[in-house]
Amino acid sequence: MIVIACPGQGSQTPGFLTDWIADAESRSFLEAASEASGVDLVLHGTESGADTIRATEIAQPLIVAASILSWRALASRLELAGVDTAALGVAGHSVGEFAAAAVAGVLSETDAVRLVGVRGRAMAEAAAAEQTGMSAVVGGVEADVLAAIEAAGLTPANRNGGGQIVAAGTLSGLAALGENAPRGARVIPLQVAGAFHTEFMASAVPVLADAAGTTDVNDPTRSLWSNADGGLVTSGASFRDSLVSQIAHPVRWDACMESFQAAGITGLIELTPAGALTGIAKRGLKGIPSVAVKTPADLDAAVQLITDAA
Structure with missing residues (x-):
């Protein structure tokens, strides 16, 4: 197919x-x-x-x-x-x-x-109601990545497969994730207006x-x-x-x-x-x-x- x-x-x-x-x-x-x-x-x-x-x-x-x-x-x-x-x-x-x-x-x-x-x-x-954003987390062990996202108070908004998960939430949480990236992973801020596919879009x-x-x-x-x-x-x-x-x-x-x-x-x-x-x-x-x-x-x-x- x-x-x-x-x-x-x-x-x-x-x-x-x-x-x-x-x-x-x-x-x-x-x-x-x-x-x-x-x-x-x-x-x-x-x-x-x-x-x-x-x-x-x-x-x-x-x-x-x-x-x-x-x-x-x-x-x-x-x-x-x-x-x-x-x-x-x-x-x-x-x-x-x-x-x-x-x-x-x-x-x-x-x-x-x-x-x-x-x-x-x-x-x-x-x-526009609240300053939020998204970051791609590329690489690392999936369980470790998901744990790090949760620890930063963020949501795994896009679980894309192929070693990529997009975290979304507050800018402070995204900054914390970037400063404490999971082993073997890169955190890449995305140029989007907000935390899509999270409760911030309710x-x-x-x-x-x-x-x-x-x-x-x-x-x-x-x-x-x-x-x-x-x-x-x-x-x-x-x-x-x-x-x-x-x-x-x-x-x-x-x-x-x-x-x-x-x-x-x-x-x-x-x-x-x-x-x-x-x-x-x-x-x-x-x-x-x-x-x-x-x-x-x-x-x-x-x-x-x-x-x-x-």
């Missing part, structure tokens, strides 16, 4: 959508996504600087729209090649779950970007719940794995609820990768803006080929990986 992976926040870089919207249909999609999300994604995907697109309320819809845009292009190539895409699995990391929901048919593309626009603004507001949950509550959903049309526990999603309504609650709960990408292996993964394709999840896969899914779709030029390699596995 080939797994389509949709990245989370932090993967975006200035101008990363410039090549994509040279295609008229892709530009039209991004313009429609801008209207749905309430964010000028064309501007921010082509002209805005790193500090601007790092803002939570901009980064989140930008990343989700980019993943959907690149999936549309990939699916079109596969259709022309006569490949049945129904056998592909999909999962998203953090906010990437909204793109994954669209790829799996749980949400419409319009609803996915609309809801993530609400999510980004609500999480930005929650982050105020954003009811805001997204109100927006999601009346949104139409379908059960997934392909294998879809959840960040909550790495389990397969069978109910679209349950996954919608998980998308809401996940704001304030840890991401278990490690459990997702374990599920990929149990399902017989033969390759992983990361959608735009790609790089982070293929990097983790090289450590956590050793021997599994992967393709990072960063620009339209990468689509040929993605199609080749899928057709080779067919």
Whole structure:
């Protein structure tokens, strides 16, 4: 099975959508996504600087729209090649779950970007209420890393596998963790606005719940794995609820990768803006080929990986 992976926040870089919207249909999609999300994604995907697109309320819809845009292009190539895409699995990391929901048919593309626009603004507001942050802990023994995170009064917000756990919480706690890094581990501060996937995001949950509550959903049309526990999603309504609650709960990408292996993964394709999840896969899914779709030029390699596995 080939797994389509949709990245989370932090993967975006200035101008990363410039090549994509040279295609008229892709530009039209991004313009429609801008209207749905309430964010000028064309501007921010082509002209805005790193500090601007790092803002939570901009980064989140930008990343989700980019993943959907690149999936549309990939699916079109596969259709022309006569490949049945129904056998592909999909999962998203953090906010990437909204793109994954669209790829799996749980949400419409319009609803996915609309809801993530609400999510980004609500999480930005929650982050502004108290100074918090996140740091990646790379390497070390997992049990020692988790113990050090707990000792610093922090939460293991992203358990990414491949020797990476992201700690989140107060700035003082993150500083203490950095000063007392577990043996064999590096603590790397992340450029994010707050402690995502922790109790510090609790105020954003009811805001997204109100927006999601009346949104139409379908059960997934392909294998879809959840960040909550790495389990397969069978109910679209349950996954919608998980998308809401996940704001304030840890991401278990490690459990997702374990599920990929149990399902017989033969390759992983990361959608735009790609790089982070293929990097983790090289450590956590050793021997599994992967393709990072960063620009339209990468689509040929993605199609080749899928057709080779067919």
